Amino acid sequence: ETTPEATLEAVQHGTPLPGSKHHQLLEASPEFSTSVKMMRAESMLALDSPWPRCQDLPGSACKSPTVDDFVFAVSHGWPYQTHPDPLGDCAAEVRNLLKEALAVHRPLGVAVGFYDFTSVTQRPFLEGQADRTQRQSE
Numbered sequence: 575e576t577t578p579e580a581t582l583e584a585v586q587h588g589t590p591l592p593g594s595k596h597h598q599l600l601e602a603s604p605e606f607s608t609s610v611k612m613m614r615a616e617s618m619l620a621l622d623s624p625w626p627r628c629q630d631l632p633g634s635a636c637k638s639p640t641v642d643d644f645v646f647a648v649s650h651g652w653p654y655q656t657h658p659d660p661l662g663d664c665a666a667e668v669r670n671l672l673k674e675a676l677a678v679h680r681p682l683g684v685a686v687g688f689y690d691f692t693s694v695t696q697r698p699f700l701e702g703q704a705d706r707t708q709r710q711s712e
Contacts, residue, residue, distance in 0.1 A: 597639035611636040611693050612645065615676060615685035618692070619669055623662025625689075627696040629704075637686050644681030646672070647688040658691050 600607055611628055617635035639645050648668055652658040659665050668689070676685055687693075697705060 595640050597641055597643055597645060599639060599645060607638050609694070610688065612639055612686035612688060613637075613692050615644075615646075615672055615687060618687060618689065619672065621665070621692075623665045624657055624660045625665055625692055628692050629695045631692060635692075637684055639686050640683055642681070642683030644676070644679055644683065644685040645687065646675060646685065649690070656697070 611631070613631070613635055614637050617631075637643075650658070650664055654660055672685075672687070
């Protein structure tokens with residue numbers, strides 16, 4: 575059994591735990607995969623603006639990262655309260671930066687990323703959208 579210290583060291587140094595197929599992120603926080611969805615870069619690049627909420631994405635758009643996957647995160651201020659980028663300005667910049675990162679790093683596995691609006695369930699912002707479930711709000 576792996577100790578918490580060994581897990582922390584693996585995460586800090588970006589190395590997988592011996593025999594593990596999970597990404598270091600999942601080794602450090604097993605709850606991560608039940609509360610956060612990591613979106614495939616190819617799906618993120620193909621999205622129309624405005625980007626949909628996490629719970630409105632097809633399941634195929636997301637993937638739990640494995641040890642060979644390239645994991646990235648995007649964080650930026652929200653100029654609007656209900657949607658971070660209703661006009662698609664930030665999405666265009668995210669797409670450009672993501673393409674650059676993929677060209678430079680050429681991942682062995684799949685590129686998957688965290689973008690809060692598409693990775694964590696959100697409240698409705700359009701008429702007819704379902705609210706988050708109680709479990710999603712926790």
